[in-house]
Structures are given as structure tokens and as C-alpha cells.
Amino acid sequence: MTAPLIERSAALRRLRQLGKAMTTPLSPHDYLALINPLWSQRELRGRIDQVVPETERAATLVIRPGWGWSFDHAPGQYIGIGVEMDGRFHWRSYSLSSVPLVEGKTVSITVKAMPEGFLSDHLVNGLAPGTIVRLAAPQGDFIVPDPPPAKMLMLVGGSGITPIMSILRTLERRGTLPDVVLAYSALHEADMMFHDELRELAERTDSLHFVPRFTEDEGMLTADRLVEVSPDWQEREAWACGPGPMLDAFSAHYEAHGLLDHLHVERFTLAKADGTASGGTVTFGVGGPSVEVDGATTLLEAGEKAGVNMLFGCRMGICHTCDAPLASGTVRDLRSGAEHGEPNEYIQTCVSVAAGDCTLTL
């Protein structure tokens, strides 16, 4: 990753230090952002340039990132986007569908409105060009090595196409598109994102074999029928992205054949609590210790029992000493019964219990 200009120039670095001394305890960006929100470097921000409809329920958001954004993401990675709704910021992750280093200095994500997803619905139908959003830098290891393997298989369901799109567009642009079989399922043709673009790409290049499947008529692509789509699937390095059950089925299939090392999986449907779950497996810190808890033990108590060095104060929800960001999962506030499950949301561990499996960032 190339460093931003300011990191490369000693004079600019000194200038920034001087600026910080002038605006402490804030940073110069806090003042600059009052003039133009995109000039904040304290938080990455972007402006919505365009909302391009892809299907009835999906749209591509073209975002112009502000200062501090580096355009050299790897195709297949995702970004975090924080959108304000009724005074609150809601964070979600979406795969970038654009290729790295686009002219015009924009990036794009493609979002599909989910039946119960009020934020995705808002993004698809409600975001006016010019809206300022917060961004989190690209991350994720669902990427293709450069140069790519000679034979690839892509197993895609629904909105799982977005990271694949970025990968295919990049490979084609670089002229390194290898022998690819793309098995892509959607409900029906009108619901299939990038359908026309993929057909054109397949016609233009010999090396892409596009196998669309419309599950309303044809049913799901099951793992045992994989051989019909790609007879030589065992020889191909595979990338799979789509609904959880589909990924589970393919993972099991690859494992049964001892080929799990050759399957790259991207999951982005989070296990959401249904409002009745109580208790679960709580993980303290990503990769940290895990414990099983019931729906009455606070996360703070559970952490202490597990020997985790938890920060706390009043133990009754007043002082916010114990607050910790939620990495994933859902928790319930014992005082109000309200559920909190936004990624990166700070929760009060002394008055919160697990509502299903969850992970805290410590």
C-alpha cells in the first residue's frame, strides 16, 4: 500500500505536527471538516456520487472517498460503510464491486435490499447523491493471487456476486483472465445482478464459462451436482460467496473430498438473533477465550469468570467504564430488554447479556 502524501514528505509531517499542537486536543481535521466534510482524516469519509440501479432490488453506490483513502484495494475485499439514519450511524460491510484504481477516483459497492434489512433497503432506495457517509478501509482475504491460478471455479449465489465482479473485472482489465467457470444462481433473470455484463464478458472472452442458474425454475445448485456444471471441479481453485447454507453445503463437499484447502469462502450474512435467543457463546476479543453463558449472566461477569481482564466501574450501567465494542452477534440490555447488534457498537458489558453467540472487541 502506498503511503498517503503527507506520510512521505518530512515537511508536511512537520506541518501536521505543528497543526496538531495548535488544535490540541482536537486535530486540524476537525476544523477542516467543518469547511468540507471530505477533508476529515480522523475518520475516512466519502460522498455518494451516483446510485445506479442494477435490478429492482439492487443498486450500485458510486462513492467518492475523501482524504486518506488509498485506492489500491485488492479485488474481492470489502469496505465498511456507516450511514446516518434518524441520528444514528449504522455500519455494514459490502464488497467492492469496482476495480482498483478507477479513473475518476471513485469506488463502488453493490447493495441488494434484503427483506428484513432496513439499512440495505435505505441504501438501495433512499440515498441521495451528495450524502456524506463514513467509510472503513478495505479489508478481507477473499482475494485472488496475482498471477491467478490457471483454472478457477466461482460458486456464487445472489448478492455474493459483488466481490466476484470486482475480481473478474480486474482480471479482464489486466488481460490475465484465466480459465474460469462461473456458476451463478439467482431467483430469476430480473433478479440477477450484472447479468448482461457477464453475458457480454463471456461472449467476448473464451476463457470465461458463465453458467447462470435461475433457482425459481431450476432449483438450487447442490453440491452433488457440481460435477454437471464443472466436470473438472477438483482441478480448479474455487472461490465461493453467497448465502450461508450454500456455503456450508459446498464446504462440507470439499472437505469430504479432502479439498478444503482449495476452497476460498466469503460469508457476509451474519447470524442475527431472532429476538428470543438468550445466552450463547461469548468470545472475549477476536480470537480470545470463549465461554458458554446463559441469558442471565452479564458479559462482564462471564468475562471475569473466564479470567479475562475486564474493565469495570459501577456495575450498574451508570459510568460507562465497562463499555466494549461488539465485534459480532447480538446482546440484550438487562434494564430495558433492548437488543443491540450493530457491528462496532459500544455496549455496556455490566448490564448486557448474550442474545445468541457474540464476540467483543477488547
Added chain:
Amino acid sequence: MAYADVREYTHLTDDEVDAIGAELDQIRAEIEASRGQADRDYILRIITLQRRLAAAGRITLFASFFPPAWLLGTALLGSAKILENMELGHNAMHGQWDWMNDPEIHSSNWEWDTTQPAEQWKHSHNYIHHQFTNVLGHDNDVGYGILRMSRDQKWHPVNLGQPIYNALLALFFEYGVALHDLDIEAIRKGEKDPKLLIKQLRQIRGKVGRQALKDYVMYPALTGPFFLSTLTANFTANIIRNVWTHGIIFCGHFPDGAVHFTEEELEDETRAEWYLRQMLGSANFEGGKLLHVMSGQLGYQIEHHLFPDLPSNRYAQISVKVKDICQRYDIPYTTGPLYRQYGQTLRTILKLSLPNRRTTDNPAPESARKRRRLEDSERPVRRSELGKWSGAASV
């Protein structure tokens, strides 16, 4: 006189105490459910106003050699610092705006324009003061280890100087606050963990250094030949902020009618009893909208102590309901004009500089139950905290 039992003091039945708790929980739930765009707009307006005031003050002081510009620049800068400390810093660090999920307006990373490091303030204020409000021996805010503010605190000849200490504390309040979390009393008694002490002193040195560099070196230097006049302007702006915040904060718990408690009250205290203690131990003051904004809505100290992490712009609305509860259950709701609340506070500081036998009247509503004052050695050790605060991990 300090009270050991809130229920006994208020003559409420157990059921009544629980009912009050339930009503207050209900108020909290209603406000939480109705937080939204209007609240966000409010805090963004205040932030924009504060940053504009600060910038305008700094720019005006480029002409600090010209006395009217000196005055105007100082006033603008002083107002910016007051607004930042009270309505923004204090309230943001309480977590009042955490619900917005906005990383730039969040208790976890707000740092304020004064000399106390935010991390230490969140401990000494959010936790110690708000949990143990007005409990003698536990709440360091009762006199800040400098002043004798309760008849139950032992008199010492040193207390004769209280009026002077108070004036100095007002002028240099930010430095008094900076030392608050060190817990001078614990250091005096030799109970302070030396590793934690060193860590805290380093934090304070860094923060004081950055603040002083900004106000007393960088900005004066920018105005070149007017270095001195800009420096005096910045110094004055800090003093204005100090005197103002000192005054507002002292009106929170020391006007007549706000009572103190003994550690017995903490035994098995329920949430409802905690609510009651907050109501009885806090005092409001009245005034216009501007006064409330400039005091960080601490004129609604009672509401703030009941709900320290609800957005400050809602306290006025909450106060109507809290006052109604107090009336229905015949609980005192201490309030009055700012000058009166402050006057009573000053009177208490003067009065308690003398030993109890020299002063006959007692500002607290009298109770028939007198109790022997405990010696320091008899008081229980303050509940020690685990986790990162005293743990070796971060020291």
C-alpha cells in the same frame, strides 16, 4: 448531618421507593426510545458553534495589541472553552451521545480542552462521583480533598483558610481537576499504588504540556510582536473558564438542602435507593436557555445525576417529570436562582472553615438522629476496582 438510610430520611415505604424507581426507569426508557435526528442536529450545532467561537477568538487575537480586540478575542475564546468543557466534553464523556454510534462524538475517544486527561476524568467523575454521590469518605467531590463541606468532616485549623483556598481553586480550577483522580487522600494515607501514580502523573504532564504549549507558546508566537498581549488574553480566557466551571460545579451538590450520606447507605443499596440518593444529594439552579447551555445543562443537576448518560438537551424535558414525582411523594427538589445557590455554597464554605461548636445553625434539614462521626481509620476502604484501572496490564 449525614444520613445513613435514605428510606428513613424520606419516610417512604419500601413499596413507594420501588414505585419511584419504576417511574424513573420509565422516563429513561421513553427518552431512549425517542432519541433521534433532532438530538443529533442539536449536538452538531453546538459543536459547530464551539469551533467557530474558538477560531474567531484566535483570529481576533492577532490584533491583541488593540485593547478592544484583546477583550473581544478573550471573551470569544473563553466562551469557546466553557462550551467545550461543559456542554460538549463533560456530556460526551458521560456517554450521552454514544447512541449515535458516531466515532467522532463518543465517550471512548473524546479528549477535552482542559488539563485533566479524559481517561482519568472518566474514572474520578463518571465512576467514583456518580456512583458514590455525596457519600462521605467515598465521594472525593465533597470538598475535593481541599475544602471541608460537611459538618461530618473533621475540622482542622488548616480549614480556617478555606475562603482563600476556594478562591485559588476557582482561579486555577482546571489544575485542581487535573489532580483529582490521583486521590490525594489515598496518597497521604500511603494507599496509592505507586505504579498507577507514576502512570497518572505522566498522563497529566503530557496533557498539561500540550495545553500550555498551545495557549502560552504557539498562539502567542503566531502573533509575533504581540506575543505578550496574546498570552495574557489566552491566560485570561482560561481563568474565565475556570471561575465559571468552578461556580457551576459547586452549585451541584452544596446549596442548602443537598444532603450527604454515610457509607452505611451503600450497604445493599438498590437501584431505586440509588436514584433517591441522587435526587436528595443534588441541587438545581434556574435560568434561561443560554445559561443552561453554557453550564452544560448542569442547572438540571438532579436530572443529570439520575440519568448521567441521557442527552443533555433532554434534561429540561425530564425535569418536569422528576419535579412531579418529587411533589407526589413529598421528596425535596432543591432548586433556586443561580445567585442564591452559589451564595449558599459560599456561605457553607465560610461557615465550615470554623469548628462546629462555633456555628450553631445547620444548613442541612435537621434530623433527630445524631451519630458519632467516624474516624478516618474506622471508615471502610473504598471499594477497590479490578480490571485495567489498577491491574498490572496497563500500568
